[in-house]
Amino acid sequence: MAEEQGKKHFGIKDIAKLAGVSIATVDRVLNNRKDVSDSTREKVLAIIKENNYQPNLFARSLSVKNNLNVAVLIPKTSFQTGYWQLCLDGINKGKEELEPFGIHTHIFLYDQEKRATFKKAAAEVLKQNFSAVVIAPIFEKETQEFVSDCHKRKMQTVYINSDIPSKSTLGYIGPDLYSTGRLAGNLTSYLVQPHAKILVLNVAKGLENYRYLETKIEGFQEYLGQVDPTIKIDIVDIPYNEYEQIELELKASIKRYNPDLIFFTNSRVAVLGRFYTEHPRMKKPKIIGFDFLGSNVDYLASGVVDFLICQRPDKQGYFALNYLYRYFLKRESFEGYKPMPIDILTKENYLFYEN
Incomplete structure (x- = not known):
């Protein structure tokens, strides 16, 4: 005692x-x-370790309570996908948990299809006295300029969802994009035979801003090139969001390439599920897509989509704020990035999974 x-x-x-x-x-x-x-x-x-010493974080929080404000700059959710809503859910959870410690989180949303909205939101962030900013970098050039301004103001920065060459002070929290591509390639190697035809689909308006998709594709191509060079890979960009326009492009591309497998590179794979559901006479290839969204899971459950690779957007947002809590209050130092687990879901195991 x-x-x-x-x-x-x-x-x-x-x-x-x-x-x-x-x-x-x-x-x-x-x-x-x-x-x-x-x-x-x-x-x-x-001595600290031997005696299991824990700093008084509540006392420490009192010293920063009136001046530690954190900004979050991410895309707003859209009718095409609920991906960013999951990320926002994680951020809101972290925001609620950190309020008692004096870390106040302010959320700024922009339209991922409109550069001007990012620039406007970034300007609003710079007007205020924030200690750190969590950023989802969709627009590379604009993000680089914004981060440079943040660093001039001594504001810490951390990226989520995707990384860009202009480094943040606290690194990147998210999936290793190259590894997700290699994982998709690994799954593909079990699903197709030699000389198979693979179609890589990039579907989104403003694809020129989605540089991270290229990283996934590089990993995918390299893995399959090493495993079986006879596999033929074609890449098609469909720069639309409206289903009617996507449907026309899908018809033409699938007729032209007649793929044995489709690798859908982002979280909108539900549009491909809808396409094959509405065109039952077309031979359905194996389909690999991304993310545990309700619309995607419906097609996984029905067997239209074969695999979903999940990148935990909710955990990215939550961990980013936890990262800042540990940096400012626990005085921990960080280098590089924190890769998120890469999960694989099938029809057999999706019921036991949650974001």
Whole structure:
């Protein structure tokens, strides 16, 4: 009991005494400052670990409560897909959990088909005194300019959903896009025979902004090229959102390529499910698409879509805010990015899955 009582009140003064250093030195270690020798840092961290010391996060939050505001800049959801709504759900969950710690989250939405809306939302963010910004970078050039302005203002940045060459200060949280492509290639290799014909479909208005799709396709092509060079891969862009226009393009492309498998590169694979449902006389190939959305799952359940690769958009948004909580309050340091798990769903296991 005495031991438990001692542990309960174990604090910075006790750490300093055991390590033979000043309280200021312990504080520098806890805040990950560089002006501490490696040997001293290791000694202090060892004592912290041995005694299971936990900083008083509520006390620490009081010091930032009035000046720690976080912005989130992501696309608004659209009638074509609920992908960004899932991301927003995760952000709202994190927002609610972090409010008691003095981290206040402000959400700014833009239209992923209109650059001007991104620039307007980004300008609104820059007008305010934010400590950090979570960004979904659809428009590469505009994002690079915005991030540069953020860094000039000492605002931390973190990317979600896709990465771009202009690096954020706290890295990227999301799927390893190249690996998702390779995973799709791996699934494909089990579904088709040598000399099979594969059709890669990119379907969305403003495809020139979806650079991350190219990364997926690179991984897909490389994997299959290594496994079976006889497999023929064709890529078709359908730059529309309206189903009637997509339907016409699908008819022409499927008639031309007669694919054994279709790799649908984004979360709108439900349009392909609808197409084959409405055209039952057409030979349906194997279909691989992305994301655990209700419309996609319906076609997975009916057997029209064979596999869904899930990238957990809700967890991306939630983890991004948790990332900032750990950075600002727990004083943890981060490098690179946090890849999300890549999940595979089929007709047999989708009932046991949730975002």
